[in-house]
Amino acid sequence: MPRMISFLLACIWIALPVHAQAQQQAQPFSQCMAVAEALPGASYANLTPADPAASFTPAAFGDDEVEIQFAGHSTYVITTPSGVTIATDYNGWSGKVAVPRVVTMNKAHSSHFTLAPDERIEHVLRGWNFDHSRADHDVVVDDVYIRNVTTDIRNFGAVEQDGNSIFIFEVADLCIGHLGHLHHPLQDSHFAQIGRLDIVMVPVDGGLTLSHGAMTGIAKRLQSSILLPMHRRGAPLSSFIDMMGDAFVTDYVGSDSVTVSARTLPRRPTILVLKGV
Template sequence: MEITWLGHACFKLRGRTASVITDPPGKKTGYTIGRPTANIITISHDHEGHSNIKAVTGSPRVIQGPGEFEVAGVLIKGTHTFHDQENGSELGRNTAYVIEIDDLVICHLGDIGHVPTAEQVEELSGVDILLAPVGGGTTIGGAAAAETVSLLGPKLVIPMHYGTPASKDKLDSIDTFLKEIGAPKAMDERQPKLSVTKSTLPQETKVQVLEYKGSS
């Protein structure tokens, strides 16, 4: 499977039988994702920076909210979380998705605003690759993201939703997260995209930074 970061909380997951786009951003975020093609779109919440469905071509199936789904051989489970630390009273609900594609289990946390509860950790368990917000603001920041990684125990962590030259949101840089998780040199090993299989996963948790690529 191939993973490309299109910016903000948006990734393209390209498997053998299907492609998934997560949280396509609107232009106000500062990211331009082009016109990517996908079979499936997952939407963590309906804020403009995460729900630009019209940007994606290919007549994709749109999944938004908790539940279990199967599309084109891809299994998806949505777990209810919150966009803030006050049970959603400030920013509303968020859905974290577990996506099974090409024998890999990927978790996209969306704009989660709190460290997952014990019940949520159980629902999100068994993850190979974690796509986690780390920039604070309306989501968890570096320290909470590092704690979340410790709770979920993925083999790979790909940071998202942090301050970059392209981003117009007021977000922290990736540096705090990398310091908290003990991976200060991860930026030196960043890649434009990641090709990964079950057999190539690292034995211990590794942070893999991807370069923003605003295209299909």
């Protein structure tokens, strides 16, 4: 079976156009990617890149702690071991965000993006393209690799394909995901593109994005060690927590930030409710 899979992958590689092969070689290596999650019985794969130059350099040994701070609504600020600051669903005004080096945005509502970001921001990553093509980000900033998986949004009763993105941040052996303003259940293909998420930021409004039933189903399938609620409007948070069930413990943190590393992930899946959420 492994030989057959290797043969099929080789055939696909040979069939790719030359420019597509070059594009793939240029992309950083993802430690969190699931290459075949959509296949029955398949599991995550951790592959060593054939081209070492295509991978990004992780933080030095021991410098493995990532800080995550809640900054309001759907904005979390991630600070990597090397000091890179990333603001998710950045709108230019929400919360405790000065001038991050990287910002990600989503399109569904103006509280999730700005058309006039501070010009000092080094990387502005929009989860959509203005020409309605699919946004595709593969960005390395010091010790973090940032990529995205596009999703659709509801737009005045219609569906806008690839209107938003789930962003994934790979840093210090952690896979951190932000589900954004998710409007529909995820398919097997989405889960395959997302891969493993050790930490996931989940909208818990119960309707403006998805119902608690649909959102908890996604969160349970991701099987993340830490779940960070966000976008708390509408249904009470307690409803979401109850629907997650006994497999998840809930920890109400008396601070708006938490420091985590791969070695300190909780043994039991935990819903972390930071101060201000």
